[in-house]
Amino acid sequence: TEESDYIKKKVNAEPVVLFSKTTCSFCSLTKDLLNEIGVNYYVEEINENENCEKLQEAFKTLTGERTVPRIFIGGKCVGGNSDACSLHNQGKLVTLCKDAGAT
Amino acid sequence: TEESDYIKKKVNAEPVVLFSKTTCSFCSLTKDLLNEIGVNYYVEEINENENCEKLQEAFKTLTGERTVPRIFIGGKCVGGNSDACSLHNQGKLVTLCKDAGAT
Numbered sequence: 302t303e304e305s306d307y308i309k310k311k312v313n314a315e316p317v318v319l320f321s322k323t324t325c326s327f328c329s330l331t332k333d334l335l336n337e338i339g340v341n342y343y344v345e346e347i348n349e350n351e352n353c354e355k356l357q358e359a360f361k362t363l364t365g366e367r368t369v370p371r372i373f374i375g376g377k378c379v380g381g382n383s384d385a386c387s388l389h390n391q392g393k394l395v396t397l398c399k400d401a402g403a404t
Numbered sequence: 405t406e407e408s409d410y411i412k413k414k415v416n417a418e419p420v421v422l423f424s425k426t427t428c429s430f431c432s433l434t435k436d437l438l439n440e441i442g443v444n445y446y447v448e449e450i451n452e453n454e455n456c457e458k459l460q461e462a463f464k465t466l467t468g469e470r471t472v473p474r475i476f477i478g479g480k481c482v483g484g485n486s487d488a489c490s491l492h493n494q495g496k497l498v499t500l501c502k503d504a505g506a507t
């Protein structure tokens with residue numbers, strides 16, 4: 302779909318890409334975490350996009366889930382907020398971001 | 405407003421009342437917390453209500469915030485998820501619920 306192509310283009314253009322909704326506290330937590338570890342990242346607020354529903358359908362196809370936050374590092378989806386926190390607790394989040402060139 | 409009256413009626417009808425959205429992880433966290441402490445509570449999923457926007461405007465007027473989750477104990481708004489967690493960490497949440505007759 303157009304939206305699938307759009308997502309692939311975005312996640313390959315920057316090391317860390319976060320698809321978010323401005324109204325969502327879980328997305329805020331993810332931003333706080335990324336800010337805490339000091340990586341550069343691109344945030345797309347999908348609730349401000351008229352194609353939001355189609356984007357979420359594309360997330361489902363591409364990543365198995367339609368939820369936000371949806372986090373991509375080095376072009377690969379690492380999941381949502383819980384996944385990012387889990388990776389960080391294992392000491393892996395910073396490494397993934399470094400290897401992708403985000404810090 | 406009609407919505408303000410509706411909210412007041414609801415929060416006075418049950419000791420613990422949670423206004424929630426089915427799509428919101430912060431609301432899920434609050435439900436988990438209330439389940440953990442074992443209190444009885446009434447949940448209204450406002451995103452399934454056609455008057456959702458007006459309900460949120462009424463929350464703003466009545467409680468100072470329009471966000472979910474919006475938690476009422478003994479007819480009084482104790483705030484959102486962060487507030488409930490903070491109260492619980494201080495050992496106060498269970499007491500409030502007990503005093504209101506929720507457990």
Ligand SMILES: N[C@@H](CCC(=O)N[C@@H](CS)C(=O)NCC(=O)O)C(=O)O
Pocket residue numbers: 325327357367368369370380381382383384427428429430
């Ligand atoms: N465990 C997931 C939860 C993801 C989730 O349920 N996200 C909600 C918002 S908090 C969502 O996308 N709901 C559907 C929607 O907004 O369309 C995570 O940690 O990211």
Ligand SMILES: N[C@@H](CCC(=O)N[C@@H](CS)C(=O)NCC(=O)O)C(=O)O
Pocket residue numbers: 324325326327428430460470471472473483484485486487
């Ligand atoms: N700190 C607040 C955050 C509340 C908040 O920002 N809620 C979001 C959803 S997570 C919200 O209601 N956004 C506006 C909306 O959904 O209309 C809490 O702990 O409850």
Ligand code: FES
Pocket residue numbers: 324325326327328427428429430431
């Ligand atoms: S919408 Fe409430 S945590 Fe995501």
